[in-house]
Amino acid sequence: MYNQEALVNRLHARGIRVTPQRAMILRAVEAMPGHVTAEELYAAVQAESPYVNLATVYRTLDLLKSLDLITDADMGTGATHYALRSHADHHHAICRACRHSVEFPDHLLSGLIHDLHTGYGFEAEANHIVVFGLCAACAKIEELHSSPA
Amino acid sequence: MYNQEALVNRLHARGIRVTPQRAMILRAVEAMPGHVTAEELYAAVQAESPYVNLATVYRTLDLLKSLDLITDADMGTGATHYALRSHADHHHAICRACRHSVEFPDHLLSGLIHDLHTGYGFEAEANHIVVFGLCAACAKIEELHSSPA
DNA sequence: TTGCAAATGCGAATGATTTGCAGCAAATTG
DNA sequence: CAATTTGCTGCAAATCATTCGCATTTGCAA
Numbered sequence: 381m382y383n384q385e386a387l388v389n390r391l392h393a394r395g396i397r398v399t400p401q402r403a404m405i406l407r408a409v410e411a412m413p414g415h416v417t418a419e420e421l422y423a424a425v426q427a428e429s430p431y432v433n434l435a436t437v438y439r440t441l442d443l444l445k446s447l448d449l450i451t452d453a454d455m456g457t458g459a460t461h462y463a464l465r466s467h468a469d470h471h472h473a474i475c476r477a478c479r480h481s482v483e484f485p486d487h488l489l490s491g492l493i494h495d496l497h498t499g500y501g502f503e504a505e506a507n508h509i510v511v512f513g514l515c516a517a518c519a520k521i522e523e524l525h526s527s528p529a
Numbered sequence: 530m531y532n533q534e535a536l537v538n539r540l541h542a543r544g545i546r547v548t549p550q551r552a553m554i555l556r557a558v559e560a561m562p563g564h565v566t567a568e569e570l571y572a573a574v575q576a577e578s579p580y581v582n583l584a585t586v587y588r589t590l591d592l593l594k595s596l597d598l599i600t601d602a603d604m605g606t607g608a609t610h611y612a613l614r615s616h617a618d619h620h621h622a623i624c625r626a627c628r629h630s631v632e633f634p635d636h637l638l639s640g641l642i643h644d645l646h647t648g649y650g651f652e653a654e655a656n657h658i659v660v661f662g663l664c665a666a667c668a669k670i671e672e673l674h675s676s677p678a
Numbered sequence: 679t680t681g682c683a684a685a686t687g688c689g690a691a692t693g694a695t696t697t698g699c700a701g702c703a704a705a706t707t708g
Numbered sequence: 709c710a711a712t713t714t715g716c717t718g719c720a721a722a723t724c725a726t727t728c729g730c731a732t733t734t735g736c737a738a
Contacts, residue, residue: 433688439727503668513653607726608693
């Protein structure tokens with residue numbers, strides 16, 4: 381898996397200070413699977429050391445984002461979800477009814493990304509696209525509700 | 530263009546009360562082009578009558594959303610943008626550097642929507658998809674900054 | 679060691695959205 | 709019609725994620 385120190389090394393390599401709190405946050409990001417909220421990371425880091433501030437978590441997340449090491453996505457829950465860039469090989473289709481999310485692979489977007497590039501010169505950062513809609517089950521339910529008009 | 534009373538009629542048709550404030554908000558939604566924030570609608574309606582509350586604007590927007598008459602999209606500005614469902618025949622590619630947005634047509638997503646449907650039974654409501662990335666100009670600038678490594 | 683820039687903690691501020699609740703208006707009932 | 713139920717509104721207060729100001733601490737360089 382991940383080096384568990386990969387992010388720390390990346391920061392070092394770029395001559396960025398790696399403070400204890402940053403190291404803890406970085407390790408937490410790497411250790412947690414998939415997408416995490418700032419709050420969840422905060423909780424994880426607190427378990428290790430209670431003297432890390434939520435604001436610092438946000439600031440570190442911002443730093444990592446600006447270095448392109450993590451990606452963020454709005455999954456429609458109110459809180460931003462973060463994930464390692466290297467984890468971003470899939471996307472999400474989220475059902476607006478049951479809130480469940482279906483992951484779908486990267487290549488379903490390759491057409492769109494290609495078209496945006498050739499047609500508009502736009503470099504889509506399609507790392508964690510979120511598409512809303514209705515999952516199979518909920519779509520069926522909606523249908524029942526609307527058809528007997 | 531739009532009937533200017535189309536939404537009002539739709540509500541009537543569904544047996545939903547059309548109060549003065551709702552009528553004003555509905556007309557404002559129809560009159561304003563493209564995507565609007567709740568705050569902008571609020572301002573527009575205030576101009577007509579100062580006794581309409583922001584909470585009512587939100588509540589009406591929720592109502593319209595639940596009736597599928599409008600769509601909402603997070604354009605990354607903090608505030609949700611609303612648009613008439615009938616206006617939703619395009620999508621947005623937003624540059625994370627210059628914040629400009631490129632509109633792209635519906636059909637670039639047809640492949641994705643089709644794949645999600647056949648592969649996952651997911652009914653994507655791809656009315657106002659927002660894709661972030663870099664526009665042609667900003668991509669070039671980024672390139673200059675990173676290449677001399 | 680001295681100094682300065684960068685990083686942190688803390689609590690307060692922000693900004694969009696929601697909610698509780700009392701008052702009102704419209705629709706429904708008898 | 710009067711009475712009653714149902715739903716809408718305004719208001720102000722509450723939420724919730726995120727950011728800021730600012731005083732303090734830390735890391736690294738001279």
